[in-house]
Amino acid sequence: MQELTIATNTDMMWVCLLIPLLPLIGFLINGLGFRRIPKGLASVVGCAAVIGSFVLSLYLFLSFEEQGNRAYVTPLFDWIYVVALSIPFSFQIDQLSLIMLLLVTGVGSVIHIYSAGYMSHDEGFGKFFAFLNLFVFSMLLLVMGSNYVMMFIGWEGVGLCSYLLIGFWNKVTPYNNAAKKAFIMNRIGDLGFLLGIFLIFITFGSVSYGEVFNQASQNLSDVSHGTIVAITLLLFVGAMGKSAQIPLFTWLPDAMAGPTPVSALIHAATMVTAGIYMVIRSNVLYTLAPETLEVVAIIGLATALFAATIGLFQNDIKKVLAYSTVSQLGYMFLALGVMAYSSSLFHVLTHAFFKALLFLGAGSVIHAMSGEQDMRRMGGLKKVLPITFLTFLIGTLAISGIPPFAGFFSKDELLAHVFQHSKIMWAFGLLTSFMTAFYMFRLLYLTFYGNFRGTEEQRHHLHESPASMTIPLIILAILSTIGGFMGLPEVFSENHMLANYLSPIYDFSRRAVPSAFETQHLSHEMEYILMAVSVAVAVIAIILAYVIYGKKRTVPAEDGEYSGLHKLVYNKYYIDELYNGLFVKPVMGLSTGLYRFVEKGIIDPIVNGFGHGVLGGGRWLRFLQSGAVGSYMLLMVLGIALILLLNFII
Amino acid sequence: MNEIPEVIRTIPLNYYLYFSTALFVIGIIGVLTRRNAIIIFMCIELMLNSVNLLLTAFSAYRSDPNGQIFVFFIMAVAAAEVAVGLAIIVMIYRNLRSTDVNILNRLKW
Amino acid sequence: MLTALLILWPALAALLVLLVKGQGAKKVAFGAALVELLLGIYAWANFNPNVVEPQFLLNEPWVASAGILFKVGIDGISLLLVLLTVFLIPLIILASFKNNYDRPSSFFALILFMQTGLIGVFTALDAFLFYFFWEVALIPVYFIAAMWGGENRIKVTFKFFLYTVFGSLFMLAAFVYLYFQTPGTHSSEDQAFYALVLSGDTQSWLFWFLFIAFAIKMPVFPFHTWQPDTYTTAPAAGTMLLSGIMLKMGIYGALRWLLPVVPLGVSQWATVALVLAIIGIIYGAIIAIRQQDMKRVVAFSSISHVGLIAAGLFTLNEQGLQGVMIQMLSHGINVVGLFFIIDIIQRRIGTRDIAAMGGITQNAPFMTVCFMILMLGAVALPLTNGFVGEFLLLFGVFRYEAWMGAVAGITIILGAVYMLRMFQRVMFGVKNEITQGFTDLTASEKAVLIPLVVMVFWIGLHPNTFLSLSEPAVLHLLEVIKR
Structure with a gap:
């Protein structure tokens, strides 16, 4: 049983404090000094803050193992205290928060470096870095907090940063509207989350993870099953908003109005996975509520499928990626719904790598195309943007689930768990996988192959991006390639690193519902068959995409020339309307x-x-x-x- | 000096009551129906005197001088009232060339 | 004595200000308000938070023959409101520096005179003394709104005045009734009222008499219709006084003279009062969405926020009441800041019409930051002051009745809708000819906004500074109510 200890080591406390504090300091410097600090200094401060916390996170990660993998809490001060309701401002360091810390600061650092190049021509350069740092700060509070209210602070904080960054170019009204929409839709989810927190407090008399999970797992306070279901459903409403699940998903595609690094960091790699983090964090409660899990799985699957179909016909390069993100998030919830918590987190990690890579690659393309985002105006960029193309290809292969790239392992593991749970869900999951591979390769062919379809002026400006942009691409491409090896399937290796590492965070769940965690392995033959099927499906989709967009060089028709079902899907099923x-x-x-x-x-x-x-x-x-x-x-x-x-x- | 009450007592008390009620009602009717300020004024005096008469009668029947003393007070006040009231009426007449009270409706809504 | 000094000093200073001719008046007034602020801080420093009874007590006979006392003192609940008052008044005076009103000495003297009334209300411990200060506070703001207000001011202010006095009469009637119920030679002291044992039926009608008076002042739906017009018409300082401090009189009154005096009436009618408050939350928020005048947006948002505070009052649990306390401070700070920003905009471009603006952020980054922080406080973003209050209040309501908490919680969604809409239309977008020459904040404007912004974060980051001051008093109050 994983016992939470109170950290007594003051060095550790300082490290814990500094990790979120550095980005906050970066935010303050760049925010207060905006328009007075030169661009060079602003980017150095912004990047240094995040890289600093990445290094500290790494240190924390390593020392955590040295100290025997014992989770601990570092209390800072009493934040709100009203009689029984006590909300300390404190951090909890355990396996889950460490992984998330590394993810947030690691991918965050890469994207910060990329932004230094991508935003170099923008007048709001310093402001941009300030907001990015603020985002990292909020996200760190979210994953490090030791109670639900702390998570809520970060939860709303990242929502604010998302709002600020989507509407970063605030002269443009549609961008502002997109930002507002994102904030308000998130707030709908937040209300559910907040009510969930209230119910947790009323039920368990505390909002601290350790206390709540301990009580829930032993059912000390004789809590009714209905209450647990209510709590988990309310929390899941919050997750729906933040992680863009049906019905609260329409803000995410619109959020592409923000600068591309923002889409990569916030709307692909980190913020949108907060919902998954929350469910994994509350795994005890969810394990106790199989009804909720069923809801989670169905909504996740529906979102995955639904968003993938929309992605098939989009022509805006970022919109395709946005719908693909929604769809992949649906995948992750599907995994959560079948209690494959670790697989879900595995997919969060690999997805963060390859989706950030894809977005940054798209950003590089947009940068080269002088701001053009419509794939019908692109084509043949392979020769002009070789590094971007190669890295983008790796990302595309990874998301399509081609071995040995990262996406293959996580998706395969995820689908195997779904297969054990329900064959029908697995079939739909596979269908989604097919569509994913298809639209990603459609995107690849339209963008990088064929003839250039833009204007002469755009052709004139075409150039490979500067090193500050390509190096992050390369780093992410490497991660997308090898990232899958942290969770090799059983047939290849006895040691699933990630799952073993994360195992202690499910101790409470195991105690609560021992039967749910009894391992029921698939036979090796079955595993091989599943793998082969999913690879085959992806390959068929790629071939199909090649035939239509590679060989025949079909270019999607202009707007207004669609009819029937095609028009319906192209217009996103008129959900916004x-x-x-x-x-x-x-x-x-x-x-x-x-x-x-x-x-x-x-x-x-x-x-x-x-x-x-x-x-x-x-x-x-x-x-x-x-x-x-x-x-x-x-x-x-x-x-x-x-x-x-x-x-x-x- | 005891004769006067005895003289008064020669007439039954009820008669005084009837008489002063009649006087009082005459006064009221005069006040309500006449429009000449002076006549209204006289009618008011009539009402006062009817009360005075009654006071005197009761005073005599009960051998209580207070009632008659009260009558003197009333007469004194009435005299003062007449002085002021007549002066006002004279002023009204000088200004309006009339003592008709219905002309004096400047204070309406 | 300190309490009496706190009450009397602004009145004396007001007389002094009246003697000063011309624009020098504002400086004298500001200085006097700063002295008052120091007095308030001195009171805070010498306040013992562990004592439940009122401190700095002054208890002198006032109308001795009738047992009416001049009894003033400060307990935890009073202290927070006194601090709010002494903190906001200098800022409100400073905020009016640039407005160049006619007859400045009268204007600033009235503000100080108002402060006497407000502090009196927040410290009075005798029912009739409370009533006296309650009406005293009304007079200056009436003149401020009626003399320096905008279009249609006489009619609007008259309505406000009559409406409030109408409510106060019910309170007076209730006080007189309660006074005659006290034993012996009668007394209107707070403890005497608390000690009364009245039947449920009596408490039932007394509840409504008192509730109407306080509900009009707050204002709670449906007694709110004076508020948007008055806020819109009154000059900026008047609006700030009304929204920042004066409406807290209603909430404070309910805390001191409603809940503990008629606890049975409260328990009978709490659900009705809560439903009214919650209707107000949603109603105010929905109407605010489509308003075109910035002042009206904030006015209706204020109805929504105050609805939540009123709901917290009737939850009668620790979290709800502590939420009321902290939210009174937060709301005062946010709404004063927002009205000041609106006044700055109006001074610069001569209009408050949202549709006419756009792109102000490009000319005024500093103002954008202040505006945004205050707005985020108003939409209750965590780590700003609004969150602590709304969190506790919503939790209190949720604990009272879960579905009510859920409905009241919609305010966090609608709050974001109307605030972001206003912020976006005013600050973002492309500049037009009206906002072309907009200039950023001046030094004196910064001097008003920076303290407010600091308070937004102070309460947001460390609410315990203030929660711990009022906690013993609030717990004691709950004991009195539930005795």
Whole structure:
């Protein structure tokens, strides 16, 4: 059983503190000194901050092993304290947070370096680095926090950075709208998350992971099954928002409005996987709620399939990658749904490598094409951008699941677990895999093969990107190639490094539901067959893509020339329009309606009615003041008579 | 000096009541129906005197001088009232060339 | 004595300011407000947070024959509001420096005079004294709004004034009734009211009498219709006083004179009050989405935020009430900051119409940062002040009734919708001819906004500084309520 200890070693505490603090300092320097600090210094500060925390994370990672792999908590101060509700500001270091730390700071560093080249012509250079650093800071809080509220801080923090960075070029209204949409859709998920936290506190009397999981695994407080299901579902709503699952996925494709490094870092490698991190972190609760897991699996699968179909017909290079990200995230949730937590995290890691690579490669292409993102205007870039092409090819092979690239191992492992759970889900997963390979190679052929279809001016400007951009590509390409070896399947190796490493974080789950973790291995033959099938499917898809886009050199038609199903898919099933009609317009209408008809039509008139009532009453009563002395006297006499009369009666 | 109450007591008390009620009602009717300020004024005096009469009668029947003392007070106040009231009426007449109270409705709404 | 000094000093200073002619008045007023701030900080430094009873107590007979006392003192709940008042008033005065109002000495004297009323309300421990200060605080703001306000000011201010006084009368009636229920020669002291044992039926109607008075002041749906018009019409300083401090009078009043006085009435009607508050949260937020006038957006957002605070009041649990305390501070800080930014924009370009603006961030990066931080505080982003309050309040409501917490929670979505919409339309996009010549903040404007921004983060990062001040008092209050 993994016991949490309180860190007493002050050196370790400092390291833990410095890891998020460095990017925060970077943010403050670049943020406060924006427009005063020269670009060179800004990029150095920005990159150094993240690389610094990467080095420290590595140190933490290594020393963690030295100290016998014992998870610990480093308390900093009491953040909110109200009677029983105590929320400490503290970090938890264990296997899961270490892996995420390395991922965030590692990929973050690479992308920071890339940005120094990519954004070099932008006037908001310093601001960009400030925001990126702020993002890394928030993301680190998310993965290092030792309780759900800390995770929520990071959770909303990354949402804010995502908002700031999507709308980075804030002169353009559609970009701003995309940013706003991302923030608001995330907030919908956040509400679910927040309510989940409330329910956790009410149920377990704490929000700290150690306490909650310990109680849940032993069911000390006699918690009903329904409560656990409710908690996990609410948390999953949060994950849906952040990780762009149906129905809260439409913000992610729009988020491509941001600069490409942002898409790579936030909307592919790190932030969008926060939902998966959260589910893995709460694995005890999810293991206790198989109903929720089923929901997670179905939503994950549906998202994977749905987004892949949309990806088939997109012409914007970043949109294809965006839908592919949504689809891959769906994959990861599918894995979570079948309780293959480690496989899901494995896919998070490999996906971070190859998707970041693909986005950065796309960025390199866009950079070369002077900002053009439409693949119908590209073509034949292979010769001009050799490094970009090669690295991009590696990324494409990795995502398509061709061995020995990283994506193959993680996807294969993931699908094997799904196969054990349900054959139908596995079939759909395979279909998604087929589509993934197809649209990725479609993208590759349209972009790098064939003839150049852009304008003369664009052709004139074509150039390979500077070293600060290509080196990150190469690093990521290497990682995409060898990344899969951290989790070799059983048939090749007895030692699944990643799964073994992560094993302690499922201790509580094992205690709670021992049966769920009994290993039921597939036979080796079956494994080989599954592998062969998935590779074969990918290869068929690649051949198909080659025939259509490589050999025949088909170029997608211009907008407006689509019809029927094609048009439906190209327009993303009109989901945006549907949401617009279903939610946005009614709320807007309600806003106007409430103001005009309820506020100004009912409530305010009632209030004013009192005033008018008094005025009107005065208007009528004043006629008593007739001025005729005779009538006054008559009234007086009548009054006296009345009083006398009443005196007799009463 | 005891004769006066005895003289008063020669007439039954009820008669005084009937008489002063009649006087009072005449006064009220005069106040309500007449428009000349001076006549209204006189009617008010009539009402006052009807009350005075009643006070005196009761005072005599109960052998209590307080009632008659009260009458003196009322008469004194009425005299002061007449002085002020008549002065006002004279001023009104000078300004409006009339003592009709219905003309005096400037204070209406 | 310190409490009396805190109450009296601004009034004396107001008289002094009246003697100063011309634009020198504002400097004298600012100096006086700073002295008051120092007094407040001195009180904070000497405050013992572990003592439940009011400190710096002054207890003198006021209307001796009737048992009415001049009893003022500061406990944890009062202290936070006193600190809020003394912190915001100098900033509000400083914020009005550039507005060049006519008759400046009257204007600034009224602000200081208002401070006397506010501090009086927050420290009074006698019902009639409370009522007295309650009305005293109303008079200066009436004149500020009616004399220096915008279009239609007389009508709007008159409505505001009558509406509030109408509510106060119910409170007075309730106080008089309670006063006559006290034993012996009668007393209007707070403890005497708390000690009353009244039947459930009596408490039931007393609850509504008091609730209406406080609900109008806050304002809680559906008693809110004076608020948007008044905020829009009043001059910036008036709006800041009203929204930043004055509406806390209603919340404070409910804490001090409603919950502990008629606990049975509260338990009978808490659900109704909560439902009204929650309707207000959603209602205000939805209306704010489509408003075109920046002041109106913030005004309706304020209805939404105050609805949440009001909901926290009736949860009657520790988290809800501590949320009320911290959110009163946060809301005061955020809303004053936002109204000040709106005033800056209006001074520069002469309009508050959202549709007319755009691209201001390109000319005013410093203002953008301040605006954004205050806005994020208002939409309750973690590590800003708004989050702590909303988290505790929503948790309190959720603990009271889960579905109510869920409905009230929609505010975090709608809050983002209206705030981001306003921010985007005003600050982002392309510059137009109106916003072309926009200039960034001046030194005095920075001097107002920087303290506010610092407070946003202070409360956001270390709310315990303030939570620990009010905690003993709040727990004691809960004991009194649940006795």
